[in-house]
Amino acid sequence: MLFPTLGFGLFFLLVYALAWALKASNEWRKIALLMASWFFYGAWDGRFVALLFGSAVVNWALARGIAASRSPRGARLLLTGGVVANLAVLGYFKYVGFFFEQLALLLHGLGFARDLPLMQVLLPVGVSFFTFQAISYLVDVHKRRVEAAGLLDLMLLMSFFPHLVAGPIVRASDLLPQFRATPRLERGAVAAALLLIVWGLFKKAVIASELAGSLVDPAFFDPASRSGLDLLVGAYGYAVQIYCDFSAYSDMAIGIALLLGYRFPRNFDQPYRARSLQDFWRRWHISLSSWLRDYLYIPLGGSRRGAAHTYVNLFLTMFLGGLWHGASWNFVIWGSLHGLWLGAERFWDRHRPAGIARAPGWAAWLVTFHIVVLGWVFFRAPDLDAALGYLGALGSGGWRNTLVTPLSLGLVLLGMAIHFVPPRLLPIAAVRLRGWPAPALGLALGALVLVVDAMRPEGVAPFIYYQF
Known part of the structure; x- marks a missing residue:
């Protein structure tokens, strides 16, 4: 269901x-x-x-x-x-x-x-x-x-x-x-819950589903037949798709629980704003990353037993976090990539020469984002050969029969823009809606749902994280 x-x-x-x-x-x-x-x-x-x-x-x-x-x-x-x-x-x-x-x-x-x-x-x-x-x-x-x-x-x-x-x-x-x-159920909680549900519905049914069908799935299905441009935009498209898909589920789950009188913790905080992989994991799937920290990384010793143990613990935590996602070498590589890069960041922070300044914020963001996108290729590809084939075909040429259309490119950009919407806007909107009469609030919600339904493609694919 x-x-x-x-x-x-x-x-x-x-x-x-x-x-x-x-x-x-x-x-x-x-x-x-x-x-x-x-x-x-x-x-x-x-x-x-x-x-x-x-x-x-x-x-x-x-x-x-x-x-x-x-x-x-x-x-x-x-x-x-x-x-x-x-x-x-x-x-x-x-x-x-x-x-x-x-x-x-x-x-x-x-x-x-x-x-x-x-x-x-x-x-x-x-x-x-x-x-x-x-x-x-x-x-x-x-x-x-x-x-x-x-x-x-x-x-x-x-x-x-x-x-x-x-x-x-x-x-x-x-x-x-x-x-x-x-x-207890308060009018402000109802307004916030309904906004979360409609917001999640839009991200899932319109952006994630359309990107999957028109760009991401065809690109990953047969990368050898696609141009380098298709594969490059397809990798960015999957970064947007998985964010919109999973954050949509979290938003809807939080909203549904809130309508029943229960509060769930926030699970995403603009993860693609991160300027380090450590910061990324403070923002992405927060409930899992904090679980791995509290019940795996810290019991392993965390950073309390010296630098060498810290690097090993970081790697083991992310390695096992990757394996948690599924029995596949792709998930092992994805987790290992994150573990190695987290260790590299920690090593650089400790041993950066005094005369070398920290990287500018934009450069740190650019590197972090592309490490994440690289990892997503392994996360999305059906097997290791497919992932390596996808990365190997990124340099191929060709422009005919491209998957990249104004719609798909626009959805990638829209998804990233949505990601950068300030989180405080939702509570502000909920406060404004709190004073609306119940019939008006219901009509507004119904109208928004109809708009989303008209915009979405046919069918509803399962959420990506259903497989985990």
Whole structure:
């Protein structure tokens, strides 16, 4: 069930009405939201609702055991067991097929012709997100950052449909206190939520979808048949597409949750403004980058054990962050590229000769942006050969049958312009809309949705991050 569809719109209207009809009983309200979340997830594949249920029960029991343990060693063992169990679920669904494929290639290369089992494991949508959420919950309970939650609250935390399949990775410390309180809905929150939803709908349905169909997908499908101009603009186009696609999902998820009375953290902050890769990761997919920092980089030692360990920890964090996205050498290379460049930035900051000035801001931005775009080529290409072929064909000539049209070029520029819209404009607009009568606000929203619907191409492609 995709956000920008009529089916989801009808589903959400029913959930919205039911949730606020039950506001007098917070427990029944949460039960209704949990049932709705399972229905939402089951609309994709009902079999995996059991996975959500089982994961929540196991993590609930482990967290209760950690909280009740009077032995630090016993609590650590329960935590370790919980982390291993969650990673085992993620590893089975996401990496077992890749492991057998690589093992078969290795054995063949060594001269051992063996028929290994072909493992085709269906990947549950959003498994990476709710698994990471469960791990952070167990760690936070162990460190006494949050109290062990009741089973209903934890099930809802892991299954809540606005963030279930593509984030943001909302931490227990942010959402569990909201579940325990009686929610309220203010007119200003409604105005902000509706603006976020329509804004996200426009970015996804118009810019990301049109760029994918007219420019990006054809360029990456057969780069050898395309000109260098097509591939260059296609790489920039994908940078705009993935930003508009993923930030649109985050905006809509935040807006939908806000209409139900819950606040999610912001997930994007103009990432292409960054003048270093470190700054980029403070702005891009903030919930994941902060998760990697707090639950991987810092536990590895962070920057506390000297320069060499810092570089290794940076690389390992981004390497594993790349692998989190999928079982593919492309994601390994993408994460490794970011890890190596983060280390290079840290090395240069520490060892830059005193007589050499820092690079001008525009130069730092230009280099950072193109490192990110280079990484996106590996991120988007279907396999390593395709990525290398794409980069190798960038220098090719030819202008005939080009994919670059005034529309596609205009959408790339429009997407970048949208990216640079100051974040404060949305709250300002929401304040102005707050005083509108409800019928006028509804009519304005309906008109905007109709305009977006008229502008979008046929069909709605799944969000890019659904595959993770």
